Amino acid sequence: MPDHARPQRPDKVYFFGTCLIDLFYPGAGLAGMELLRREGVEVVFPQGQSCCGQPARNSGFFDEARAVALRQVDSFPEDWPIVVPSGSCAGMMRVHYPQLFEGRPEAARVEAFAARVFELSWFLVHVLELKLLDKGPPVTVTWHGACHSVREMGVVDEPKALLRQLANVTLVENPREQECCGFGGTFSVRQPEISAAMVADKVASIEATGATSVVSGDCGCLMNITGAVDKANKPLKGRHLAEFLLERCHGA
Amino acid sequence: MEPDPDFAGRAHVALGDSKLRANFRRAMDGLMAKRKAQFPDPAAWAQLRARGAAVRARSLARLPELLEKLEAKCRANGIQVHWAETPAEGNSIVLDILKRHQARTVIKGKSMVTEEMHLNAHLEANGIEAVETDLGEYIIQLAHQAPSHIVMPCIHMNKGEIATLFEANIPGQPYTEDVDALTAAARRVLRERFAAADAGISGANFLVAETGTVVLIENEGNGRMSTTLPPLHIAVTGIEKVVESLDDVPPLLALLPRSATGQPITTYVNMISSPRREGEKDGPTEVHLVLLDNGRSRVYGDLELADTLRCIRCGACMNHCPVYTRVGGHTYNFVYPGPIGKILTPQIEGLDCAGDQPHASTLCGACAEVCPVKIPLTDILVRLRQEGVRPTSGAVKGGGANRSAVEALVWRGWRAMYASPLLYRLATRALALVGNWLPAGLPMLKEWTSVRVKPRFAAKSLHQLAKEKGIKDE
Numbered sequence: 001m002p003d004h005a006r007p008q009r010p011d012k013v014y015f016f017g018t019c020l021i022d023l024f025y026p027g028a029g030l031a032g033m034e035l036l037r038r039e040g041v042e043v044v045f046p047q048g049q050s051c052c053g054q055p056a057r058n059s060g061f062f063d064e065a066r067a068v069a070l071r072q073v074d075s076f077p078e079d080w081p082i083v084v085p086s087g088s089c090a091g092m093m094r095v096h097y098p099q100l101f102e103g104r105p106e107a108a109r110v111e112a113f114a115a116r117v118f119e120l121s122w123f124l125v126h127v128l129e130l131k132l133l134d135k136g137p138p139v140t141v142t143w144h145g146a147c148h149s150v151r152e153m154g155v156v157d158e159p160k161a162l163l164r165q166l167a168n169v170t171l172v173e174n175p176r177e178q179e180c181c182g183f184g185g186t187f188s189v190r191q192p193e194i195s196a197a198m199v200a201d202k203v204a205s206i207e208a209t210g211a212t213s214v215v216s217g218d219c220g221c222l223m224n225i226t227g228a229v230d231k232a233n234k235p236l237k238g239r240h241l242a243e244f245l246l247e248r249c250h251g252a
Numbered sequence: 253m254e255p256d257p258d259f260a261g262r263a264h265v266a267l268g269d270s271k272l273r274a275n276f277r278r279a280m281d282g283l284m285a286k287r288k289a290q291f292p293d294p295a296a297w298a299q300l301r302a303r304g305a306a307v308r309a310r311s312l313a314r315l316p317e318l319l320e321k322l323e324a325k326c327r328a329n330g331i332q333v334h335w336a337e338t339p340a341e342g343n344s345i346v347l348d349i350l351k352r353h354q355a356r357t358v359i360k361g362k363s364m365v366t367e368e369m370h371l372n373a374h375l376e377a378n379g380i381e382a383v384e385t386d387l388g389e390y391i392i393q394l395a396h397q398a399p400s401h402i403v404m405p406c407i408h409m410n411k412g413e414i415a416t417l418f419e420a421n422i423p424g425q426p427y428t429e430d431v432d433a434l435t436a437a438a439r440r441v442l443r444e445r446f447a448a449a450d451a452g453i454s455g456a457n458f459l460v461a462e463t464g465t466v467v468l469i470e471n472e473g474n475g476r477m478s479t480t481l482p483p484l485h486i487a488v489t490g491i492e493k494v495v496e497s498l499d500d501v502p503p504l505l506a507l508l509p510r511s512a513t514g515q516p517i518t519t520y521v522n523m524i525s526s527p528r529r530e531g532e533k534d535g536p537t538e539v540h541l542v543l544l545d546n547g548r549s550r551v552y553g554d555l556e557l558a559d560t561l562r563c564i565r566c567g568a569c570m571n572h573c574p575v576y577t578r579v580g581g582h583t584y585n586f587v588y589p590g591p592i593g594k595i596l597t598p599q600i601e602g603l604d605c606a607g608d609q610p611h612a613s614t615l616c617g618a619c620a621e622v623c624p625v626k627i628p629l630t631d632i633l634v635r636l637r638q639e640g641v642r643p644t645s646g647a648v649k650g651g652g653a654n655r656s657a658v659e660a661l662v663w664r665g666w667r668a669m670y671a672s673p674l675l676y677r678l679a680t681r682a683l684a685l686v687g688n689w690l691p692a693g694l695p696m697l698k699e700w701t702s703v704r705v706k707p708r709f710a711a712k713s714l715h716q717l718a719k720e721k722g723i724k725d726e
Binding site: 015017019021022023024025026027029030033042043044045046047048050051053055056057058059060061062063064067068070071075078099147148151152178179180182183184185186187188189190191192193194195196197198199200201223224227228230231 | 259260263264267273574575578579611612613614615616617618620621631634636637638639640641642654659660663664666667669670671672673676677680683684687696699700701702703704705706707708709710712713714715716717718719721723724725726
């Protein structure tokens, strides 16, 4: 993204696992850390981390969001890049933390933290200049561009560029790739019927590509999309980008 | 039948209407593609958009001063200026003017602010017939419906529905889905109305303070006819539409039609700066400008919320909104649907009437991405959610209307869990053990599992796995 300073290739990075990955998709978190480690970067996973605070902020509970945000800021004290396997959580920390703390005593500290936040695929492409060697069998996949990844973190082509490096992976474009899947955090339960209509359309657009797997960089979207796919007993698979990439390169 | 008071309830009805959904999906897909074709170069778009946003921001920053300047200049040009704080005041101003002229029929160009005032109903109740002359507005007036889109009011209807409507309402008109024939039929009817009208009412896209000019853009020529044929013209608009100088208009004109309908420019660009002058052969002999506040001053009073008033009513936000596309304009139940409606309606009508609207969004940001004047729509949505539960000040009417003791308690509990590493560790361990046995009938899980399977808690959290694998903690 244009206003995102590209740091030098660091020796050490922090990894922010996100609360969804922590509870539901730890494999995606481990894969993300492994992709970084394989490039010779030491990964630090602070045990004090929890959630970026986005659910409270998006519900209008700013005090609660700030309290949880500060916990994260305090858990990542060193001046190392913070790599996040979710555009949505990264967007919260990078874009909305400074807004939440504007004019408050913590503002400078929070801003310095926010400036160190990077979305995983962006970091892999622009900072580590990752080169992948595909060891997996032929497969056809499509990409789901998560809203906040695209619109807050400016991550559009990076993940697809990584997928295109994989010789046996055919990436088919979904013309509605950037259309919201209908998750929206609490939206999915506050407006369940609209959310249901959106995810049904999202699944249909993915199926129309002919791909057997949908890959995304955000577990919120994946939980929503694969939740709907599994409920309908459809064969489509959903994978987090980190897990998918690592599996291909490990020849698992 | 009164519409359901609840957004979700109205959405339920709309979502079940497959024809309506198909109409919107097709129309919005077309509009998105057309807009995209108008802005092929991201750098040029960014530059133009920055200019548009700057013009609107600068104009708003000086709003009181510019309005005074506009009033003085209009008066000097012979345009009579009226201020209306409420829709009721606006209606009576318009009615008084019309009565003074003994007007019986009025032709109207498209105007969302008169929709906001429910002017037509007010005039009708006072024995004055108001005929909508914009094709889309004419269609919904025939159908006794409200607009479902701010630029294309009948976008929820397809050709067949319009053909049936015309066959039933226009004498001698057979059923036809031929668009040219339908347009010609409307034109035949409207020509007679134009010729016989006592007054014309229009909206305004921009008001230029420096020159006292009403700028009105349109494609059908009905705006020009409404503002030039009858002897009396009344322009009705909101106080936020003012810009400083004529130089401010071109960037906005370059953005508005391209964002709205994907046209490089509209067929007509009307600039009205005075009534008919001596020696001129046409034009109204009297021109009035009615400026409506209706809560806009209150919006203006808050630095963040004031960005709402930048809006130039292009409708791109709704064209790109995945929620609007699925539930249609009438689900919003107020004049302004879609993302701009979701931020404007609660501020005008109050959070006590429309507090659920800011929540009817995934915050996907598709709206803010295409907004030609950079309104931070998602940030304002979140701000209004906050005003609903924890009003920061009296900034928004009905602030605090969405308070719920249960919800406040849930977030306090959430904070306790996520702000304390110890509690977080205990809670996540507990969830890993029992989470998958939670009954699907629990609140939230019930809504979630209506169309999705339950998410599966992993046996071990990433925290645990990272520790086990010896990944450094600091």
